[in-house]
Amino acid sequence: MSGSVGIVTTQFAEFDVELRLESGRLLGPLTLAYETYGELNADRSNVILVAHAWTGDAHAAGKNTPDDRKPGWWDDMIGPGKVLDTDRYFVLCSNVIGSCKGSTGPTSTNPRTGKPYNLTFPVLMVRDMVRAQKLLLDRLGIDSLLTVIGGSMGAMQALEWSILYPEMVRSIIPIAGTGRTSPMAIALNALARQAIFNDPLWKKGNYKPEHPPADGLALGRAVGHISFLSDVSMQLKFGRRFSARHGQFDFFGQFEIERYLDYNGASFVDRFDTNAFLYLAKALDLYDVAWNFESLEEALDQLRCPSLWFAFTSDWLYTPSQTEEVVTVLRKLGKPVAYHLIESDYGHDSFLVEPEKFTPKVVEFLQRLD
């Protein structure tokens, strides 16, 4: 790892369009929040698009103010001399539509009513998020992407990019991804949803922003949190330690793992909107790369670029076998594909926790593309 990209400012692009969604509904006008790192070269050929996960945002690297406690969510990866080297590449990250981090989502004002969309916001698919990102690239005059890289929901976006816009995409790097969300992942999201629906403060999505359904959202987040970890990582980090402040025989006494989930759930409420959380969960559930194609084969046959895939041994949410299902079809179709199963104990979160385990392969892959 090397330097930081320093202080960056999140930018906002406005689009006076009506985007036709997979559902058939129209959404617009649109705002997209985005950040860029590094310089666009003369022939605009050095662009790397970073796609974020469920609760991520456009702020992938650097700090927005000198006082920020933490840098962007993938600062380990992006900067001068880093894996996504901003001395060479122009790195772009935009917040997906449906989120609450500056892009149009359920908290945005519906121009037809002058009120927040809340549940009148349309159900989205990941494909819709990618179509919105395409508007941003058009606006910036970019018609070629050296790669699209991302983990989890970011991996889904990378794959969709290569299917929808094969003429623009020179490679993709999907990490901890899946070709279609499994019933296990859907079941876990269903728990998170129900936790929120059960909270009387949710009011069918019409809560006041200052009175969110905090208990429901915190519990929903805790469900997600567990699915991002693994049996082994919890064993290493918490074991069976009991909270020092509680007695083992107190009814409300907590193990350390419980306190951790509580703490993280509660702090999440301060940084994420409940309806956005629900809309993105729905988009994850609906994810199926074969959607509107005859088959998985037909969908993947759209892809024309090399792809580099990573899965993690302890990821029980988007299991290695799910990545392998896609990789196997790509190989059968004769597409250039590389796949690495990475030994890691950190579950689905491995792509954030142990990037050093896969980044050498990324660097090598990018150099061969140049």
Added chain:
Amino acid sequence: MSGSVGIVTTQFAEFDVELRLESGRLLGPLTLAYETYGELNADRSNVILVAHAWTGDAHAAGKNTPDDRKPGWWDDMIGPGKVLDTDRYFVLCSNVIGSCKGSTGPTSTNPRTGKPYNLTFPVLMVRDMVRAQKLLLDRLGIDSLLTVIGGSMGAMQALEWSILYPEMVRSIIPIAGTGRTSPMAIALNALARQAIFNDPLWKKGNYKPEHPPADGLALGRAVGHISFLSDVSMQLKFGRRFSARHGQFDFFGQFEIERYLDYNGASFVDRFDTNAFLYLAKALDLYDVAWNFESLEEALDQLRCPSLWFAFTSDWLYTPSQTEEVVTVLRKLGKPVAYHLIESDYGHDSFLVEPEKFTPKVVEFLQRLD
């Protein structure tokens, strides 16, 4: 499989005792609900104790009335000519204390106040449940158990029996068990707990029985349900099928797996008490066979009988490695131990769904004990 044990009546034994619990608190008087199948032989040497799981009860086989829709929870296993052959064995199953199926638990009346215990009920450990069962065996004049068999929390009880009363226990058959509950299992129980705590109808345990915190309990049960299944079993049973009654782009539209969880959660509310669910979850979390011993080795060294262990490949709640941890120590201590890892796609629930995969080994094991 062969015949049924027919119509059985649940019996109740009252004990005018004060049981000293692991917490140091006293609990009494006690009631234990139990059922028996088959005949006790002359020298009282043909007793098999069946131990139930979290939400199980004393009604393991047969029907309580001719109109019952379903037989007891392990009817596949217990009856004339079946694995636990009631023509040969006297099979006994009792409801654990802390439950709500006839034995003393949080819904029972506290004799000191004349009101239900609710949260004044003491936090229990599995060891306490076994001590209470011992009272019942004493009452019935039984001082030798041919085997103690059970899955999940039943496996914990079997192991505790062999540690606490080695002079009484001639063998144990723990199925899908663990020597100590993992932080992953604790984390999942924490979600279930929080789902209930978040329900305003819970009222810190002081809900009226006719107005239970149904939404919270249903969600808590759904958490458990997911952890009893597996990725593969959900794939086989539900795949990504969307509910035929809902549109894919309806915000409240459900996948089949979601409807299933909803349905099961809601029906659970009619058959189980919320506080009992919480107390038993706590007992599961606190489970550690080494509790009050210096080490796992010292605990397991108490055991003097042969043990037969089963784990299931797709069980991600009490993983095979957890069973193997115990088996490895038992072998190191020179105890006679047999262990079988059973290939099954049905997760933790495999012991209920596919008993035929392990029962031949049980029959063989029991014949050698005779």
